[in-house]
Amino acid sequence: MARGWQHWLSPRPLRRTATSSEPRILAAHDAALFEFLKDEDGRWVVRETHYIDNKVVRDGLSGPLLHIHWLQTEYFQVEQGVIGIMKNEKEVVATKDDGIVEIPAGTRHRFWAHASGNEDLIFKVWAEPQGLDHSFDENFLRNFVGYQHDCQKENLTPSVFQLMLMSYNSSTIATPPFWMPIWILKSVHYVLAVWVGAGLLGYEASYPEYNSTDEGQSRNAKKLI
Structure with a gap:
């Protein structure tokens, strides 16, 4: 549960829409x-x-x-x-x-x-391959899409740190249009997603309202680097 000062630093939806069972x-x-x-x-x-x-x-x-x-x-x-x-x-x-x-x-x-x-x-x-831990899967998409939809409904700009945490937890990273070593991109994303997004701002990598098989907590993202 995020604290009041974390909401102040980085606003987020006050209520997450329960879509975990929606096809x-x-x-x-x-x-x-x-x-x-x-x-x-x-x-x-x-x-x-x-x-x-x-x-x-x-x-x-x-x-x-x-x-x-x-x-x-x-x-x-x-x-x-x-x-x-x-x-x-x-x-x-x-x-x-x-x-x-x-x-x-x-x-x-x-x-x-x-x-x-x-x-x-x-x-x-x-x-x-499918069935990997921390992979691009249904859990990631449900969280990523559900969070952005809830932000839009409450007229909020999605937090880049929340999006990076969800993505990093699913072995996905944003990239510039030019080549850059993946290890550098992963290192930058790790700091911004895990240290800032999860550690400072209190975001999670996955929420049960979006996915009932909620296994992607932010603390597990630390294992990916």
Whole structure:
């Protein structure tokens, strides 16, 4: 439980919306819908729908900032519309005809609804290997999306320290558009996420209101460096 002075230093939603049992959740500004699914082989996947009529989507802002997953390879499979993916310095434009797009572990990347599309963007995304501790998974997405949505409802700017803590706990780090050694990025994120975000400001890496299988407490993030 965060203390009053921590709320003063870094405002946060007064109440977290309980979405842990919801099969689908909305992103901030209702720009995208996240559906949590299982493939026939038992693999978890997320189906994202980015609504073309939403200004955030039309402006290419419904996807994440440039980032790296250092433990897992990420996969995208478009079902409808056009996705833009920045993969290191190369822009990839893909539709359902392009099959599965692979983003190897350690690759700088981001994605968005590409401006050439004229309908909602719908795609599946997942990461492998699955079942790892502190990995990009459903728990991370539920917390990351749920927190930002609650901030938007209360007219708050999401804390960069909270977002970094959630990301770092899931072996994900933000990155500049140019190459930088991952160990440097991890070290910087560790300080800002664990020392500042968790230690000083009292944030957690995961909240039970967003995910009932809440295993990602901030103290566990210290094991990742």
